[in-house]
Amino acid sequence: RTVGETILETDNLVKKFGQFTATDRINLTVERGEFRSIIGPNGAGKTTLFNLITGALPATDGAVYFDGEDITTLSPSERVRRGIGRSFQISNIFGGLTVRENIRLASQSIDRDRYNFVESLFKPTDRYDQMNERTDRILERIGLEDVADETADALPYGDKRRLEIGVVLATEPELVLFDEPTAGMSVEETQATIELIEEVLVDQTLLLIEHDIELVMELSDRITVLNRGEILAEGTPDEIAADGDVQDAYLGG
Ligand code: ADP
Incomplete structure (x- = not known):
């Protein structure tokens, strides 16, 4: 994997459900070729962020840029055509x-x-x-x-x-988003599935929501930690493992 220029960028991305703010001014930057994992407790806004990137949900405020172009108002199918692939928990x-x-x-x-x-x-x-x-x-x-x-x-x-x-x-993606592809799997199945993703999608930029922290630490180039709709921390697995805020909020001290 060679990491290059920015492929995906969100600019103060906000999603509100009524009064409730699910993602609050998220500024996420992902480099081409990166393996990026998104972690955080339940309800942190991970899936909502994915939905804003794929166009499954309209943003309340802010913008999404892909390959340097503003895609904030494009339909999901138009985003797939531009090169954003998504694998669902549902097959x-x-x-x-x-x-x-x-x-x-x-x-x-x-x-x-x-x-x-x-x-x-x-x-x-x-x-x-x-x-x-x-x-x-x-x-x-x-x-x-x-x-x-x-x-x-x-x-x-x-x-x-x-x-x-x-x-x-087959949809020829440049960026692929995986939302808990290993939900419900055994430890062995989880490991095998993530390794398969890494092996087959070697030319793609990967964004992964995954609960298995050990695996995330092992495979990610960088990790973004969400908490209550905000980015709590971001960095290499080593940086995240050493982050006191992350341990308090997420890893349980
Ligand atoms: P995560 O994926 O990190 O578990 P989600 O993005 O699924 O978190 O949810 C973030 C918050 O937004 C949660 O509190 C959830 O209840 C709320 N939420 C998500 N989708 C909706 C919706 N369609 N309507 C109302 N609230 C929602």
Whole structure:
């Protein structure tokens, strides 16, 4: 992973639900290529912050910049097309479709080839071949070539996780947000899933909400700690581990 210029920036981002302020003037800056984890107690505003970045929720105030452009008012699908991918706790997979069909469907959903539309009318096979090649590349990347024609529902647990990552990858993201991808998993499954994310999404910038602090400490480049809608601390795992405020508010002293 090589860390580069700023890919994501929030400027005094505020979200209110009625009188309640869920995120309070959040200034978050994420560098390209970074593995950033967001931690904090329940209700700290982590998921709300993610929803503001993906466009699932409109901001009350402030702005979100991605690749240097103001995306604050763009729709979620427009943000996906710009390169913001998201993996949900709830699965993105269609169980009745095959592995290959799931990947293909996700590839098509971004419709990056819109500007080639006229061309594609005259050369439809080219477009078809391109889509198949892309699907094959992703299947290889996630190691599911051999089960490409199996129904997603029939996959063992670990392969399902691989497919979910493949579905995200198929939207060609630059930045991927994971909101507790390991919820409900055993320690071993959690470790394997996060390592898989790191391995497959090596070219992407990653934003992760994760409860397993040990894992967060082990894998993150930087950690942002939220508390009551505000950034309480930010830094490398070593800096966070040594931060007295964080220990008081979150790690329990
Ligand atoms: P976290 O992900 O850190 O657990 P959330 O972002 O889910 O925190 O929630 C932050 C706070 O905002 C919580 O107190 C939660 O009850 C409140 N909240 C979240 N979504 C809504 C909503 N749609 N309406 C009202 N309050 C909400």
